[in-house]
Amino acid sequence: MVDRIVKEINICLENDCYISALGMALTLPDICGKAKYPQWKKQNVGLRYKKWYDEYIGFREIPSGPHSEDFSYLSGEVVYSLRNCLLHQGTPNIDNNRITEKRCKMDYFILVINKDEHITSSEFALNHDGARSGCGMKVDLYSLCGKLTRAASDYYHSNKELFDFFSVSVNTIIQSHPRAAKFHCELCRFSFLSEIVKFSKLYSKTVLRIPISVGAFKIFCKTAFL
Structure with a gap:
């Protein structure tokens, strides 16, 4: 350290x-x-x-x-x-x-x-x-x-x-590698869609419209995680 x-x-x-x-x-x-x-x-x-x-x-x-x-x-x-x-x-x-x-x-x-x-x-x-x-x-x-x-x-x-009192390690959680970015985008998309499904099941009589394109969604994910 x-x-x-x-x-x-x-x-x-x-x-x-x-x-x-x-x-x-x-x-x-x-x-x-x-x-x-x-x-x-x-x-x-x-x-x-x-x-x-x-x-x-x-x-x-x-x-x-x-x-x-x-x-x-x-x-x-x-x-x-x-x-x-x-x-x-x-x-x-x-x-x-x-x-x-x-x-x-x-x-x-x-x-x-x-x-x-x-x-x-x-x-x-x-x-x-x-x-x-x-x-x-x-x-x-x-x-x-x-x-x-x-x-x-x-x-x-x-x-x-x-120096035996050092008992902590520092790890980088989110890497800037393209594959890591893709993984986090997919994870975000899965989590986001899961919440949509839960919401739509809870309010089955409500028409749920999400005004966002696939491209815009990917851009949102990249911005959020990088």
């Missing part, structure tokens, strides 16, 4: 369905966190999400160098807040009230969609008194989706035995 989710995220990105791609990508730490920490139940969903993310992705995001302690970064808290805001509110943003790490509280959080350059940047300014201000991040959506899908895929393929 993880492979299918990753595949569909990439399909969404290829077809400019960016919010759908991001929404699915942000669920991957949920899935992997459940596999990694099965002892943590529903009340600890946020904890296992952030812990798995920080262990497999977040540690690489921590800035280094001069003033690194002042730069915001994509921590587990930030990504989990983004996940909640997007999936529960439809807003691709973060909630500072849900973030405890001081440097990750931001004045702005901007998602950037750029097919050519995938750059995520953290910015801040220093006031004349040395206080930090105007801090925020510009996060490349492609880059974030890529980090989430690669880490989740690697973890899944290295720990498949932990």
Whole structure:
């Protein structure tokens, strides 16, 4: 199932369905966190999400160098807040009230969609008194989706035995093959005529006229089922 989710995220990105791609990508730490920490139940969903993310992705995001302690970064808290805001509110943003790490509280959080350059940047300014201000991040959506899908895929393929909670299969019910269309049309026709027979038997004294030609009926069936 993880492979299918990753595949569909990439399909969404290829077809400019960016919010759908991001929404699915942000669920991957949920899935992997459940596999990694099965002892943590529903009340600890946020904890296992952030812990798995920080262990497999977040540690690489921590800035280094001069003033690194002042730069915001994509921590587990930030990504989990983004996940909640997007999936529960439809807003691709973060909630500072849900973030405890001081440097990750931001004045702005901007998602950037750029097919050519995938750059995520953290910015801040220093006031004349040395206080930090105007801090925020510009996060490349492609880059974030890529980090989430690669880490989740690697973890899944290295720990498949932990994903035994997957108990659902996805099957395509109606195929677009001409034979399938013909089958459904015939099935529809049989069902439709059966109802006519039942109706005519119930009201035997009523003249029942169906103003529809065979050709029109076939067109109706194809439209209804394809």
